[in-house]
Amino acid sequence: MRPLPLKLTPGSDLRLSLEELARAQQLNGFVLGVVGNLSRAAFQCPGQAQPTVLEGDLEVITLNGTLSPEGVHLHLSLSDGACQVWGGHLEPGTLVQKGVDLLVGVLEQSQPAVDGNTATPTAQPPRIEIAVLPGCPWCARALRLLRTLDLPHTVDTINDDAAFSRWQSRSGMRTFPQVFIDGALLGGYDDLASLHGSGKLEQLR
Structure with a gap:
């Protein structure tokens, strides 16, 4: 450490x-x-x-x-x-x-031992991406749901117009949060909550 x-x-x-x-x-x-x-x-x-x-x-x-x-x-x-x-x-x-x-x-990252016949394992990125606005209550609810389920996810906080335009171009949405799974748009908080209600969100580990 x-x-x-x-x-x-x-x-x-x-x-x-x-x-x-x-x-x-x-x-x-x-x-x-x-x-x-x-x-x-x-x-x-x-x-x-x-x-x-x-x-x-x-x-x-x-x-x-x-x-x-x-x-x-x-x-x-x-x-x-x-x-x-x-x-x-x-x-x-x-x-x-x-x-x-x-x-x-x-915490210092430990490197796995490898030999000539074993490739170094590559960490897989989280399947869930979420873009949020500071102070947005629906964004806070979405993040809280992901944390409660202990689901790996990446977070991009929108702090300027360029970031807003980038996510809008990607999703076609002007509202936040914006949730992507495996690179595909899921939607906003209601869509995330609906996926949780179906029991499928917990499978995204």
């Missing part, structure tokens, strides 16, 4: 920044420590249909969980101005106020 210090600037999305880091650098690891504050926090409380959203001067207490190129699984706890503690599953839309310093433990 090697330590990787990170500093997130004001306005950064805490979750999406870590997702992008893990995807861009193909990192597997976990959060070792965190200190900083937030102007907005979005987190999923147990048993609630929608994420809880807080705004104001919010102090980060803990951030625990794992990172991988397929996504992140993180739990956040924080304190508000009245020193009341909140916490839950970290969701997109959690924004850095003045700054957040993180220490990530990166």
Whole structure:
């Protein structure tokens, strides 16, 4: 394991920044420590249909969980101005106020031993691709469903017009999320939920 210090600037999305880091650098690891504050926090409380959203001067207490190129699984706890503690599953839309310093433990990739007659195995990419918009509740539901089922998937967060146009050209859709399976368009959240209801989504491992 090697330590990787990170500093997130004001306005950064805490979750999406870590997702992008893990995807861009193909990192597997976990959060070792965190200190900083937030102007907005979005987190999923147990048993609630929608994420809880807080705004104001919010102090980060803990951030625990794992990172991988397929996504992140993180739990956040924080304190508000009245020193009341909140916490839950970290969701997109959690924004850095003045700054957040993180220490990530990166797991070194082990290389399988090979001989002259054995080819090096090639990792297969996830069968599921999903494009999401920051702050989109249907996108958050789709990601939560995939994480709950522990299904490998790649996530592309749409942060500019060029990315929006690229996905629109590929899918013919203007709404998000956009879900592809084995390179073919499935549709949006309703289509993903319908596939889950049929029992076929769980087969995409």
